[in-house]
Amino acid sequence: MTTSDPTSFSAEEYFATQPPPPTLEHDISGVRDFVARQAKEGRKVVLVTSGGTTVPLELNVVRFLDNFSAGTRGATSAEYFLKAGYAVIFMHRQFSLQPYSRHYSHSTNPFLDFLEIEPSADGTISPPAICVTRNMRQDLLEVLTAYKSVHAAETLHTMTFVTVNDYLWLLRAVTQELCVLGKKSMYYLAAAVSDFFLPRQKMSEHKIQSGKGSLHIEMDQVPKILKPMVVEWTKGEGFIVSFKLETDGQLLVPKARAALDRYGHQVVIGNDLHRRKFEVVFVSRKSLPPLPPGVEPEPLPEQELEDPISTTFVETWIRIPVPTSSPNPATNQVKEIEEDIVAELVRRHERWVEEAR
Amino acid sequence: MTTSDPTSFSAEEYFATQPPPPTLEHDISGVRDFVARQAKEGRKVVLVTSGGTTVPLELNVVRFLDNFSAGTRGATSAEYFLKAGYAVIFMHRQFSLQPYSRHYSHSTNPFLDFLEIEPSADGTISPPAICVTRNMRQDLLEVLTAYKSVHAAETLHTMTFVTVNDYLWLLRAVTQELCVLGKKSMYYLAAAVSDFFLPRQKMSEHKIQSGKGSLHIEMDQVPKILKPMVVEWTKGEGFIVSFKLETDGQLLVPKARAALDRYGHQVVIGNDLHRRKFEVVFVSRKSLPPLPPGVEPEPLPEQELEDPISTTFVETWIRIPVPTSSPNPATNQVKEIEEDIVAELVRRHERWVEEAR
Numbered sequence: 001m002t003t004s005d006p007t008s009f010s011a012e013e014y015f016a017t018q019p020p021p022p023t024l025e026h027d028i029s030g031v032r033d034f035v036a037r038q039a040k041e042g043r044k045v046v047l048v049t050s051g052g053t054t055v056p057l058e059l060n061v062v063r064f065l066d067n068f069s070a071g072t073r074g075a076t077s078a079e080y081f082l083k084a085g086y087a088v089i090f091m092h093r094q095f096s097l098q099p100y101s102r103h104y105s106h107s108t109n110p111f112l113d114f115l116e117i118e119p120s121a122d123g124t125i126s127p128p129a130i131c132v133t134r135n136m137r138q139d140l141l142e143v144l145t146a147y148k149s150v151h152a153a154e155t156l157h158t159m160t161f162v163t164v165n166d167y168l169w170l171l172r173a174v175t176q177e178l179c180v181l182g183k184k185s186m187y188y189l190a191a192a193v194s195d196f197f198l199p200r201q202k203m204s205e206h207k208i209q210s211g212k213g214s215l216h217i218e219m220d221q222v223p224k225i226l227k228p229m230v231v232e233w234t235k236g237e238g239f240i241v242s243f244k245l246e247t248d249g250q251l252l253v254p255k256a257r258a259a260l261d262r263y264g265h266q267v268v269i270g271n272d273l274h275r276r277k278f279e280v281v282f283v284s285r286k287s288l289p290p291l292p293p294g295v296e297p298e299p300l301p302e303q304e305l306e307d308p309i310s311t312t313f314v315e316t317w318i319r320i321p322v323p324t325s326s327p328n329p330a331t332n333q334v335k336e337i338e339e340d341i342v343a344e345l346v347r348r349h350e351r352w353v354e355e356a357r
Numbered sequence: 358m359t360t361s362d363p364t365s366f367s368a369e370e371y372f373a374t375q376p377p378p379p380t381l382e383h384d385i386s387g388v389r390d391f392v393a394r395q396a397k398e399g400r401k402v403v404l405v406t407s408g409g410t411t412v413p414l415e416l417n418v419v420r421f422l423d424n425f426s427a428g429t430r431g432a433t434s435a436e437y438f439l440k441a442g443y444a445v446i447f448m449h450r451q452f453s454l455q456p457y458s459r460h461y462s463h464s465t466n467p468f469l470d471f472l473e474i475e476p477s478a479d480g481t482i483s484p485p486a487i488c489v490t491r492n493m494r495q496d497l498l499e500v501l502t503a504y505k506s507v508h509a510a511e512t513l514h515t516m517t518f519v520t521v522n523d524y525l526w527l528l529r530a531v532t533q534e535l536c537v538l539g540k541k542s543m544y545y546l547a548a549a550v551s552d553f554f555l556p557r558q559k560m561s562e563h564k565i566q567s568g569k570g571s572l573h574i575e576m577d578q579v580p581k582i583l584k585p586m587v588v589e590w591t592k593g594e595g596f597i598v599s600f601k602l603e604t605d606g607q608l609l610v611p612k613a614r615a616a617l618d619r620y621g622h623q624v625v626i627g628n629d630l631h632r633r634k635f636e637v638v639f640v641s642r643k644s645l646p647p648l649p650p651g652v653e654p655e656p657l658p659e660q661e662l663e664d665p666i667s668t669t670f671v672e673t674w675i676r677i678p679v680p681t682s683s684p685n686p687a688t689n690q691v692k693e694i695e696e697d698i699v700a701e702l703v704r705r706h707e708r709w710v711e712e713a714r
Binding site for chain 2: 054058060061062063064065066067068070094095098100101104105106107110111112115117118127128129130131132137138140141143144145147148160192194195196214215216217218219220221245247273274
């Protein structure tokens with residue numbers, strides 16, 4: 001695999017040349033109503049994006065390029081945001097993990113295994129009752145209670161995407177709707193977004209025949225949308241958190257800093273593919289304390305002038321004990337790093353809302 | 358996208374150069390026990406493959422090429438094979454649809470929606486019972502009863518794959534285990550297998566940096582394994598059914614015939630991407646009735662000599678009314694085409710088992 005001469009779309013060119021998904025208007029109308037309701041109730045709202053985007057290789061999709069992401073980070077975080085009192089717009093890859101149901105994956109914890117058919121005392125109840133087995137009641141009770149509570153309060157709005165094109169159009173439209181909430185909106189961009197895509201003009205209509213020989217795929221870079229998101233779509237008011245996933249741990253902090261510099265958003269959460277369940281790093285700009293009135297800023301010490309990058313960023317590492325999947329005997333809970341990630345973000349967002357512009 | 362000079366592996370070269378999945382021995386040992394049990398009970402066994410295979414682009418998988426397949430065909434067919442008394446080895450793409458749980462996708466029919474917490478009469482039952490809502494009891498009863506029955510009889514053996522490499526190694530190993538059952542083994546190859554892959558030697562270790570410029574991916578053809586499967590792995594005794602999915606309906610029958618000719622197996626089921634839920638075509642070789650003893654075969658009439666292809670194949674179209682997802686009021690069942698596909702295959706397999714070699 002090689003990279004070559006740039007064929008890059010700006011965000012503007014992208015939206016001018018690629019068609020919106022057919023359900024866009026309908027999807028956004030639902031978001032608009034949801035946001036209006038939260039605004040009325042004074043609630044903070046977080047957009048959580050989750051799962052991988054695809055790049056179809058043909059118009060009649062048989063093959064596609066995909067980004068590895070079960071959606072664990074997003075689905076788990078959404079639960080903790082809801083618990084913390086946020087309203088959540090959960091924009092996820094269709095069929096990837098969702099809050100609450102994520103605990104009962106058909107592959108690893110199939111719910112059919114813990115249902116039993118109750119024999120009725122006199123045999124006349126038809127159809128018979130079907131209930132959760134005794135040993136699973138506590139587990140289900142907690143999840144089901146939270147689920148029902150969120151549904152009753154209508155604080156969770158769920159949307160799906162499949163392709164990177166769906167994702168980009170949706171992200172822009174949802175962000176523009178959330179703009180009315182000003183600083184009370186947070187953006188938790190945990191989705192694994194394709195770096196490369198096939199512009200519609202380059203896609204073939206029918207399934208590419210395998211025939212003989214090898215297959216060459218030439219793809220263009222997906223436009224970086226964080227900059228327009230910060231500057232135009234949220235007008236600098238949204239609290240924007242992006243993620244960096246790397247397989248080479250050395251690249252995490254440098255790339256996170258570079259992204260903050262380039263895009264001007266609030267936080268980059270860096271994670272190493274192999275350590276992400278128990279360790280992440282928050283990278284943000286160092287905020288200077290406000291000066292008392294009448295005091296002039298001191299000139300920067302020479303060391304800081306020589307090394308401008310390191311003076312402006314701060315890293316906060318969040319770690320939990322390496323999960324062994326043995327629950328805490330007192331609570332029967334397995335500790336999840338997302339609890340701490342969300343707690344930290346809730347604190348920082350609170351400060352963001354409070355501080356003067 | 359373009360195709361170029363062939364870089365093609367034979368099946369033999371493939372297995373000689375690509376590493377087996379680490380869980381292969383463990384997986385096959387489970388299959389061996391399962392097959393031995395079915396042999397003892399005289400049961401027919403069908404290997405159902407289902408879902409798409411992936412081609413990872415990096416050794417630390419961040420991106421991969423995938424084949425579109427929810428696994429509906431395979432998961433649904435497996436249920437009907439089980440109902441018909443077959444034992445099923447269900448070899449599917451991890452997290453794709455499975456028999457029974459397929460009815461309760463977390464996206465389209467989440468089970469948390471039809472559980473309720475039962476208030477206990479005296480408030481002392483803790484934790485309280487959690488049961489299926491009254492209106493869903495009948496639905497669940499049917500699926501749950503079939504599920505429990507299959508689990509009690511141990512007639513369903515489930516295995517997973519992710520990459521095309523996993524798939525090829527598993528397919529060969531499982532087929533070799535099923536060989537002991539001779540003609541009683543059927544192979545229902547519904548998985549969407551990658552046509553192209555990246556040999557391990559061409560894969561990069563770390564996530565490919567997007568940097569600047571476009572991305573070029575050059576891939577090699579996946580070896581065709583149907584031929585060795587028919588000739589070597591099953592020694593001509595297995596009843597092998599492969600699928601062809603096309604987006605251009607005109608290609609269905611010609612390609613199906615070409616495959617039968619090239620590989621020598623029993624049935625190709627052709628389906629058009631947009632019509633596959635209500636229409637498929639079975640393509641097979643026309644079987645001539647046995648001649649009475651002492652009678653010589655007549656010379657072929659001239660028309661058949663000119664058009665040899667059409668004289669040796671027969672097409673059987675299976676169609677159901679276009680599904681509208683309104684259940685039959687009498688049975689509350691939605692008709693599924695897999696019911697008819699499986700019924701037809703069960704009949705043909707019965708003839709295969711009975712006919713003299």
